[in-house]
Amino acid sequence: MLHLHxxxxxxxxxxxxxxxxxxxxxxxxxxxxxxxxxSCKTPQRIQYFQxxxxxxxxxxxxxTRWNSWHGxxxxxxxxEIRQAIDIYIDENPSLEQDRIERHEWKxxxxxxxxxxxxxxxxxxxxxxxxxxxxxxxxxxxxxxQYKQALQENQTNRVLSSxxxxxxxxxxxxxxxxD
Numbered sequence: 001m002l003h004l005h006x007x008x009x010x011x012x013x014x015x016x017x018x019x020x021x022x023x024x025x026x027x028x029x030x031x032x033x034x035x036x037x038x039s040c041k042t043p044q045r046i047q048y049f050q051x052x053x054x055x056x057x058x059x060x061x062x063x064t065r066w067n068s069w070h071g072x073x074x075x076x077x078x079x080e081i082r083q084a085i086d087i088y089i090d091e092n093p094s095l096e097q098d099r100i101e102r103h104e105w106k107x108x109x110x111x112x113x114x115x116x117x118x119x120x121x122x123x124x125x126x127x128x129x130x131x132x133x134x135x136x137x138x139x140x141x142x143x144x145q146y147k148q149a150l151q152e153n154q155t156n157r158v159l160s161s162x163x164x165x166x167x168x169x170x171x172x173x174x175x176x177x178d
Contacts, residue, residue: 020034027104027158028100028104029108029111031100031104032072032076032100033072034095036059036060036076038092039058040057040058048088053084056075056078056081058072058076058081059072059074059076060072066118067118067122069111069115070116073109073111073115074112076108077105077108077109077112107156110149111159114145114146117142118142121138121139121141124138125138139170139177143170143174146166146167150167
């Protein structure tokens, strides 16, 4: 059994708890982040999680990669990782607040679907030869994706709020090209 305060983590238990609490404010995305960070914090945790997940790890999100959340969700939604997370939390009661509930898994699946559009647009426009004539249609594509996602998820208060915020931010960038 691995506990929150494993030796060698580099952070004090108080710091770790405070950081995890902050991430939990993001709901299931924060729980996904906490599971990824905790399970990979030490070599012992990595090895243990891999025994639970048939050798797989959760890809960790980061602030410097546009599509890191897509990668995190893609990995965490794999059946062997979902099952490993439940076992990992069962054996680490201090992580109970980061258990992802059934309705939260469904929300993460929907978020991943939306982020897939960003992955496609990013891959289509990466490179030094890309110009606004190539980027603008991608932004237009993403705005259409947001519109469709909002229509499909208008009854989901949490997801529709996330979609609106993303739409507004993207529209701000699109408007700046005028």
